[in-house]
Amino acid sequence: MSGAGRARRTILVAHPGSELYGSDRVLLESVSGLVDDGWDVIVAIPGDGPLVAELRRRGARVELCASPVLRKSVLRPRGFLRFAATTARGIRAGSALLRRERPAAVYVNTVTIPLWIGLARLARVPVVAHVHEGEATASRLVKRVLSAPLLLAESVIANSRFSVGVLESAFPALGRRTHIVYNAVPGPETRSPARPQLDGDLRVTYIGRLSPRKGVDVAIDAIAELDARGIPARLDLVGAVFPGYEWYERDLRDKVEAKRLQSRVSFRGFQPSVWDFLSTGDVVLVPSVADEPFGNTAVEGILSGRPVIASATSGLLEATDGYRTTVTVEPGDATSLADALERTIAEWDAAAPLLDDDAETARRKHSPESYRRRIAELVRAVARR
Known part of the structure; x- marks a missing residue:
């Protein structure tokens, strides 16, 4: 039954959070x-940001509501005290919101805000939890x-599937009751064709947070390696650091200066739309050195009609599987990354005709329309009547 045929x-x-990343x-x-599907959607987030306007544009109401978020900073004394204080505020604010709205279901997006699961169950409201995380290398505890x-x-x-495997390793019962829904990844409105010939510098694009786990430093080292081989390449870094990680951007800028790559590496900052950068680039890097539950940026690269070089790890293997213009390399190995970039140049003529086919496959696999229908079905199945 369509949303129009049911009571709202x-x-x-x-x-x-309130940013615009994966x-x-x-x-x-x-x-x-x-x-x-006909729902009156209210989204609770802990603070203002670019996501708020987008949510409202999609028809949701937005409530700024204190909520503790599990991050590594909780392991430090000051971070733990902040977390405890936010938890107290979150209990009060979240409980009040649940009483006021009396929702038929609560949809908790990521495992980093478990308080909402507890508050919803105390209020006897069904919960759908959407897991976007997965670290197989984390301890069992x-x-x-x-x-x-x-x-x-x-x-x-x-x-x-990788994320499900991580859940199963913690509690086997979770694997049996978890539904796999691949991320919706909207493509560009129009896809710009790749350059027919690679005249001049190879244009390399990185999209995502500037974070140690994302391997941005490895990408810079790979550009330096190409430079040492006499192969000119330029790297666009499209993204920003998470608050508290400003030191990492400083380290990256210091590395660029030390390797004399100021004319070859550009820091573009956070961009609400990445398609212009992808369309002017030749190849997309996803050089993560830690487990990734999936790889939206890899899919975005494929959808833009560009070859993708990603780390051979975790969910990135799943995200890049089945495409003829994606390559995976050893995580953290700048030489392997540089080798793959050099092969991209050598094999450009052979790969170019395959880019559109791969983009079309990704468009079907990650269709927003199919994703939206599936999420609505799963929520409808557990919501209170």
């Missing part, structure tokens, strides 16, 4: 699916602590 019910969606953009597609709240959810959604 409220769903509370909880999300840990899980934030996927959230927008979840919200669109729920709005299209850490995995169990992060995954335990999911046992209280009526339904769990994961964005990859």
Whole structure:
């Protein structure tokens, strides 16, 4: 039955941030699916940011509501005190919001805000938890602590087989009740064709946070390696650091200066739309050195009609599987990354005809329309009547 044929019910969606990176953009597609299905959607986020305007544009109401977010800073004394204070505020604010809105379901987006699962269950509201995280290398204790709240959810959604495997390693029962829904990744309105010939510098693009786990430093080292081989390449870094990681951007800039790559590496900052940068580039790098539950940026590269070089790890292997213009390399190995970039130049003529086919395959696999319908179905199945 379509949303227009049912009485309008409220769903509370909880999300840990207000930026426009991977899980934030996927959230927008979840919200669109729920709005299209006839839900009155209210999204609770802890602070203002660019995501707020996008949520409202999609038809959601937005409530700024204190909520503790599990981050590594919690392990430090000052961070723990901040976390405890935010938890106290979050209990009061979240409980009041649930009483006021009386939602038919609560949709918790990521495992980093478990308080919402507990508050919803205390209010006897069904919970759908959407998992966007997965670190197979974490200790079993850490995995169990992060995954335990999911046992209280009526339904769990994961964005990859890899993420399900991480959940199963913590609690086997979670694997049996988790639904895999691959991320919706909208492509560009129009796809710009790749350059027919690579005249001049190779144009390399990195999209995402500037974070140690993302391997941005490895990408810079690969550009330096190409320079030493006499192969001219330019790297656009499109993204910004998470608050508290400003030191990492300083380290990256120092590395660029030390290697005399100021004319070859550009810091473009956060950009609400990445397609202009992808369309002017030749190849996309996803050089993560830590586990990734999936790889939205890899899919964006494929959708833009560009070759993608990604780390051979975790969910990135899943995100790049089945495409003829993607290559995976050893994580953290700048020489392997440089070798792959050099092969991209050598094999450009052979790869160019395959780019459009790969882009079309990715468009079908990560269709926002199919994703929205599936999310609405899963929520509808557990919501209170």
